[in-house]
Amino acid sequence: MTAAQSLNLVPFVSVHHMMQIILETGVERFLGELSAYIEEDFRRWEAFDKTPRVASHSREGVIELMPTSDGRHYGFKYVNGHPKNTREGRQTVTAFGVLADVSNGYPLLISEMTLLTALRTAATSALAARYLAPEGADCMALVGNGAQAEFQALAFRETLGIRKLRLYDIDPGATRKCLRNLAGLGFEMTACSSAEEAVEGAHIITTATADKQFATILTDNMVGAGTHINAVGGDCPGKTELHRDILLRADIFVEYPPQTRIEGEIQQLAPDHPVEELWRVITGQAAGRRDRQQVTLFDSVGFATEDFSALRYVRDRIRETGHFIELDLLADPDEPRDLFGMLLRFPGSSLLAEKERGLAS
Amino acid sequence: MTAAQSLNLVPFVSVHHMMQIILETGVERFLGELSAYIEEDFRRWEAFDKTPRVASHSREGVIELMPTSDGRHYGFKYVNGHPKNTREGRQTVTAFGVLADVSNGYPLLISEMTLLTALRTAATSALAARYLAPEGADCMALVGNGAQAEFQALAFRETLGIRKLRLYDIDPGATRKCLRNLAGLGFEMTACSSAEEAVEGAHIITTATADKQFATILTDNMVGAGTHINAVGGDCPGKTELHRDILLRADIFVEYPPQTRIEGEIQQLAPDHPVEELWRVITGQAAGRRDRQQVTLFDSVGFATEDFSALRYVRDRIRETGHFIELDLLADPDEPRDLFGMLLRFPGSSLLAEKERGLAS
Structure with a gap:
């Protein structure tokens, strides 16, 4: 597949892929390397566009978006917190995230982040303890x-x-x-x-x-x-x-x-x-x-920067492990100003048939 | 698949699916029905949690998150705007969105929104004109x-x-x-x-x-x-x-x-x-x-409410048309407090092998 053909595709890391990546890497090595990515981003803290999370509260819980950017990449995490969920067999906290290219706004990665957040939280704790523990x-x-x-x-x-x-x-x-x-x-x-x-x-x-x-x-x-x-x-x-x-x-x-x-x-x-x-x-x-x-x-x-670091790390890990699929997430018309043309030229397009009838009449 | 088994799966509508949905529905019917969903949500405007979009500006463009909620559903759209993109064969604006259940925070739909935004913009224009045009x-x-x-x-x-x-x-x-x-x-x-x-x-x-x-x-x-x-x-x-x-x-x-x-x-x-x-x-x-x-x-x-209406409409349309796939986006452990156990019990888990060696020694 050429670069031009794949502009519409975004790598997606499912929960299954994430488990494969973690196990293939080794949990401890994953945590250690992730901690290093988090540290690297804390070291260039001032480069980040920081904003408190955007929260939507309800009686049962909260849904939050946590965006940040270092000027080259943009990342955000969607995360919920619903304490009653465990009573229904659901997770209290689930999450997924997106990393994107600031220069063109195109997403570079969509990833599950329920497991990843658990790992980045532990990796951040250990990083802080390296500077603070006796x-x-x-x-x-x-x-x-x-x-x-x-x-x-x-x-x-x-x-x-x-x-x-x-x-x-x-x-x-x-x-x-x-x-x-x-x-x-x-x-x-x-x-x-x-x-x-x-x-x-x-x-x-x-x-x-x-x-x-x-x-x-x-x-x-x-x-x-x-x-x-x-x-x-x-x-x-x-x-x-x-x-x-x-x-x-x-x-x-x-x-x-x-x-x-x-x-x-x-x-x-x-x-x-x-x-x-x-x-x-x-x-x-x-x-x-x-x-x-x-x-x-x-x-x-x-x-948010820790999630950003984690997404950066996963993006680098999928290159080596290959555990991801590609999602056809972005419209990629032959001519960017011709979105409608995509519909016309879609194989078996009912619209094309309608046009042909119209032109014949 | 039982309800319990599918808690981890989230329907995903790709660009390809969206084109199938639009063409199978008919562009004009799609626009008309979408306009009705948008009108319905404007009618209950006061039920929505409204907030200006969360924008991350760069020299080349902007990446935005547009969240809203009516207390029952939560939706957000990711959208970029990069005028120079067309020079590289990319879209100036691409977008995708998520609809979620406020009661448990679980996503209900992930959808491409580049095409969908074009349609909702036109549907909103036509809705306004119904009240304003001579x-x-x-x-x-x-x-x-x-x-x-x-x-x-x-x-x-x-x-x-x-x-x-x-x-x-x-x-x-x-x-x-x-x-x-x-x-x-x-x-x-x-x-x-x-x-x-x-x-x-x-x-x-x-x-x-x-x-x-x-x-x-x-x-x-x-x-x-x-x-x-x-x-x-x-x-x-x-x-x-x-x-x-x-x-x-x-x-x-x-x-x-x-x-x-x-x-x-x-x-x-x-x-x-x-x-x-x-x-x-x-x-x-x-x-x-x-x-x-x-x-x-x-x-x-x-x-944001217009995108919310559009996501609601697509969610209803995929039930009838079946044009979507399911993504394994959410961790679904047997026991919600046992994320680590998911890794242990993953088929062929290297962690399990390590444990067994450790217990044997």
């Missing part, structure tokens, strides 16, 4: 053992070498699922019967719970000096996981302050409470962890 | 004979019975293309050598030119009393077609004032210049055409 950290508490837990575990092992996991979920079934899924993959895992027990001896605490409410998964007394908290679950208005006192004691690192102040743990704080931006830490313009006593908190909500 | 109108000037021209002609015939067309384009090739495409379809057409000549005797003037500039396709002296102007081409900042004096003399009707004041002909006027909203005319809350002398102007820019 030196020598080897034990992580995982509070909340749902869809995100295994990806966090693997990302932290790939990036920081964390092998000891202390698991707790309000639903023991979730912890059992997590233990079962990670069994044999080289972790030393302890199932705990409370969050208090889970955080004992942990250098890193990852909270990734799902309930949409102001919850208190961690209280101040549970967080020892020197801990790094990776707060993943508090990610929309009205959904937080940490007691406010922790926030007041911790040094807080965020992706994009205007969004995190609305969606993150820091929605509990005054709008001018000082926070540091992760990209400034990564570029060396601000300090990450300064000492062994400091409590650091990555208040993760997920930002 | 009684007994039977002659339309078409100034600008590009991709939109034939659809405008067919929509106006289907909706208002217009059979006489007076065509003019700065490029005589465009006029020839339009004459050729519409030959035999029952129009009485006159090719004109100037816009002045084209508007002679026309009751309706449709302007649909493509240049991105402040152009003056029509000057005030060209517009006789009683004319309805359907201004389609002035649809983004810096792109207008009419001399300001026409605007000052006409009664102006718009889709959504906050957007039209930025993108439409009225960007030339003071931000508080009085305009009427089309939905208020359609619902009888405001007058459309009041007398035979009035100059009416529909300052069309294209609004």
